[in-house]
Amino acid sequence: MGGVAERTLARAENAVNAERPTPNAERRTLVFRVIRITLRTGLALLFLFAAITKLIDPAEFAQQIANYQLLPWTVAAILAVFLPALEFCLGLSLLFGRLETGALIWAGSLLVIFTGALISAIARGLSIDCGCFGRSIENTGTVGPLIRNLMLLVVTGLLWFSRRNSPKQTANESSLSLLGRNRSSGTRS
Amino acid sequence: MTGTREVGLILLGALLLGGVTAAVHPKRPSFLGPPDEPNxxxxxxxxxxxxxxxxxxxxxxxxxxxxxxxxxxxxxxxxxxxxxxxxxxxxxxxxxxxxxxxxxxxxxxxxxxxxxxxxxxxxxxxxxxxxxxxxxxxxxxxxxx
Missing domain, CATH: 3.40.250.10 (Rhodanese-like domain)
Known part of the structure; x- marks a missing residue:
């Protein structure tokens, strides 16, 4: 039993050495992580800022939603308290890197909905303030926010796909966990 | 499955925060209709x-x-x-x-x-x-x- 454990241990150690990344690959990974964290933090701060500015005066935000002339007042009033709360929660999730998949799904969904509302307002020729940041930034119109939303959708997409493409465990981590398992089994035998 | 759970957890947090806002915020909107305007x-x-x-x-x-x-x-x-x-x-x-x-x-x-x-x-x-x-x-x- 001891011989089998030693052979497995040696095989795992070889795998670790073979899969150890080169310095260039490590640098690329580090740059990728820095860019990704920067984008995620930026998106998080934007959602948090949007949430806080709306939560300061939900009654005003309800009127800004009503300006789009898409929803009855009661629905606008409910959304005026719910949407900033949702933006706040997903902003916190993105900032701390927790529940990231859920936060990105919500961020993407909200941005698609907001973009649809802006396109609808532009198509109907409504001259309204977008209401994206409560009353903290006035007179933003609809075209500027539409372009900003499309850019944010691209950022959300990048974060989503980079998250899905990056393996949860690197090859080294897998090998090390294998090594750990074998060592413990070796000790038992 | 993880995504659905995370979406649900964030939604739960938002519902709680939204509920508190709707209940206690001094500037919460009137849910029955737009407020009367003096102007x-x-x-x-x-x-x-x-x-x-x-x-x-x-x-x-x-x-x-x-x-x-x-x-x-x-x-x-x-x-x-x-x-x-x-x-x-x-x-x-x-x-x-x-x-x-x-x-x-x-x-x-x-x-x-x-x-x-x-x-x-x-x-x-x-x-x-x-x-x-x-x-x-x-x-x-x-x-x-």
Missing amino acids: EITLAQTSAASAKILWVDARSDAEFVAGHIPGALSLNFDNWPDAFPKFLDHYDPSQRVIVYCSASSCQLSREIAEKLRASGVTDAGFLKGGWEAWQKEHSPAPRTP
């Missing part, structure tokens, strides 16, 4: 008013060109930098300024009236029902054969 003026009130009225159209430039209350000036968030100086040229403090937008659901007239008051036009109100109400009141009577 809201009905068409009947404009007809009875003794002061001369300066109409301000808060709709988009395209809507203004398509049709507006006679004598109205176009003033909205997009054209404000150019249109506000023109408005001041026409404005006489003895006039009552009434802003209108497309319909009752439109809050733009309220916002422009508020911005005008903040800019020193203290007597700025807004028309209940907006352009839609004006058209109903002033549409030609149907012709009888």
Whole structure:
């Protein structure tokens, strides 16, 4: 039993050495992580800022939603308290890197909905303030926010796909966990 | 599965925070209907008013060109930098300024009236029902054969 454990241990150690990344690959990974964290933090701060500015005066935000002339007042009033709360929660999730998949799904969904509302307002020729940041930034119109939303959708997409493409465990981590398992089994035998 | 769980957890957090906001926030919206506005003026009130009225159209430039209350000036968030100086040229403090937008659901007239008051036009109100109400009141009577 001891011989089998030693052979497995040696095989795992070889795998670790073979899969150890080169310095260039490590640098690329580090740059990728820095860019990704920067984008995620930026998106998080934007959602948090949007949430806080709306939560300061939900009654005003309800009127800004009503300006789009898409929803009855009661629905606008409910959304005026719910949407900033949702933006706040997903902003916190993105900032701390927790529940990231859920936060990105919500961020993407909200941005698609907001973009649809802006396109609808532009198509109907409504001259309204977008209401994206409560009353903290006035007179933003609809075209500027539409372009900003499309850019944010691209950022959300990048974060989503980079998250899905990056393996949860690197090859080294897998090998090390294998090594750990074998060592413990070796000790038992 | 993880994604669904995370979406649900964030939704739960949002519902809790939204619920607290709806219950205790001093500036929470009225859920039954839009709040009463002291600066809201009905068409009947404009007809009875003794002061001369300066109409301000808060709709988009395209809507203004398509049709507006006679004598109205176009003033909205997009054209404000150019249109506000023109408005001041026409404005006489003895006039009552009434802003209108497309319909009752439109809050733009309220916002422009508020911005005008903040800019020193203290007597700025807004028309209940907006352009839609004006058209109903002033549409030609149907012709009888």
